[in-house]
Amino acid sequence: MPNPLNNATVSRPENLKTKILQFGEGNFLRAFVDWMIDKVNEKTDFNGSVKVVQPIPKGLVDLLNKQDGLYHVQLQGMKDGEPISSIELVKCVEGGMNPYEDYKGFLELGENPDLEFIVSNTTEAGIAFDENDTDYETIPNSFPAKLTALLHHRYKHFDGASDKAPVIIPCELIDKNGDNLKKYVLQYADLWETEAAFKDWINNDITFCNTLVDRIVPGFPKDNLEEIHAEIGYDDQLVVNGEFFHLWVIEGPESIQQKLPFDKAGLNVKFVDDLSVYRTRKVRILNGLHTSMVPVGYLAGARTVKEAMDHEQVGPYLEKELFEEIIPSLDMDMSVEELESFAKDILERFENPYIKHELSAIALNSVSKYKVRVLPSLLQYHAQKGEIPKRLTFALAALIRFYKGSWEGEDTPINDGEDVVSFVQKAWESGDHSKVAQTVLSHTAFWDQDLTEIDGLNDMVTNYLQLIDEKGVNSTLSEDVQ
Known part of the structure; x- marks a missing residue:
């Protein structure tokens, strides 16, 4: 009988700072971004953890929290014409929260002084403007509106400090995802009649990166789950299957690469001036x-x-x-x-x-x-x-x-x-x-x-x-x- 997968059965790094807020708990982000952050933690002094936000009412956050954010990534592919396979435990995710159950707690995530990055994958339809999101007193529907509410709360909490402006790295599969996300955030700032200084903070201090992501992630390997559980010795209901190949192209200033040292972890991440x-x-x-x-x-x-x-x-x-x-x-x-x-x-x-x-x-x-x-x-x-x-x-x-x-x-x-x-x-x-x-x-x-x-x-x-x-x-x- 496999062991339960949680903090009681697994030793994990201590003293990690919550540097990343992640909108989305699906297979791709866990097998791509979080897998990479784990590699960076292993091979550099990044020492960052990920807090996950469930972007829609129903999702995997309850299951993620039941496993204390722990899960395995199974990678399979070809190398030099031969099939290869590996399975690794990801330890950088500290857990998640559902803003539909605790909107106040969601906004308070913006008070975290260690927060440096916000990543997302809310599907191609996620980066969109919903005119029905007319205020942020109650939880908005769209991802850009939720993000705007969180940013506004952070802006007020830190009195508009420029060094508390996060780098935002969306992974949605649309062209110019960062530019589009910024456009909608500013639209909500206008719609909600926020202060002009907040919009200046968005424009001048927050970096929105355009990105290109590439990794095939079939997802939950239900057909051979018992075999995987026998191999790892844990009852992991969030194991995710993907290919070895990965590519993340991030359009942004060199300063981001210094904060996120993917290169030192041997990952196929490119920071470029133009990803076109x-x-x-x-x-x-x-x-x-x-x-x-x-x-x-x-x-x-x-x-x-x-x-x-x-x-x-x-x-x-x-x-x-x-x-x-x-x-x-x-x-x-x-x-x-x-x-x-x-x-x-x-x-x-x-x-x-x-x-x-x-x-x-x-x-x-x-x-x-x-x-x-x-x-x-x-x-x-x-x-x-x-x-x-x-x-x-x-x-x-x-x-x-x-x-x-x-x-x-x-x-x-x-x-x-x-x-x-x-x-x-x-x-x-x-x-x-x-x-x-x-x-x-x-x-x-x-x-x-x-x-x-x-x-x-x-x-x-x-x-x-x-x-x-x-x-x-x-x-x-x-x-x-x-």
Whole structure:
């Protein structure tokens, strides 16, 4: 019988100062940020602990407190072509609180003199302005409003001291997450008619960092939990599974790196003046390949990322798309060698045998994802070489076919807005591949432009649609795309 996991059964570092306030207790932050803080504590004199705030009414804080903030991170992946696995106990989280149960106690967290950093991951929808949050006498709904209330309480408690202004490092997966969060905090400061000096404190003393985070975290490994409990000897109901690869790019002044010495702990954290090049690299290479993989892999019979990579036709197709079309189209301040090294890491991550990443889970909003992640590569390739990239275009044709709604007698796992799905499926009612291609490619609401104006693109998409229906994806890949 495994032991309970708490302070009575585990020895943990003493005299840690609560330097970090964390909005979010989910799998990603615990397997990414908190795992890193634990490493920094182990290898430097940072000596910081994390206090967690549950950002929504229902969450994991009660369970986190039952385990005194303790939990294990299981990391699994590939190294030099061989599978590797490890499991580690994270000790830096001191516990959490639910502001919906104790709003006054939540605000009093702002009185902590040791607080230096605020991190968050409240999902992509979390950084948003809710006009119904009209005051902060009672707990606001949105994360930016809660943050504003906490900051205002801290500002008043320390009389606006500049050295008590925290560094705010959001991890939500939106572009310019720090800039957007600051914008909403200032909006709430205006809405609540706070003093002008408070807004000056926000603008002049608080640092809001834009960030880019990257680590696949499948989450709670329920399928092999008993095996994990036997290995660690504890009944851990918060163990979280992730890959070894991690990257955190933080856009901010050098002074933050001195306060958060990730480099001394050997972690893949980069402090930069402008992270746009890293975002473009990730969006076009990692996310772009994922988005191409979904319709092509699914129509070819694969159901997971690894199955797509191992597929006889799809795997080579994706690799050639990556190295022969995506990377050559990237015109950015980064060497080809760096891009190719990053791409090779991506392929190794996709081959991770421990992570079952369902294609259906990646299929969310595939049309808008193609526009953001894949279309820029297609357009730039065409602009540079004067020809249509066949593999990027095949992914577009496969996407249109995927959205028809069924394949070989089964429904395809479309997960998109009703307006998007109904438009494509109405286009398919004609039964004419040329008309389908013309209708979808010319729909500017999808692409912000008329793609039929790109010479040759409509004809190539039409041809691929015909071949997919006549020969199937596998034969088309082997004979007409490769």
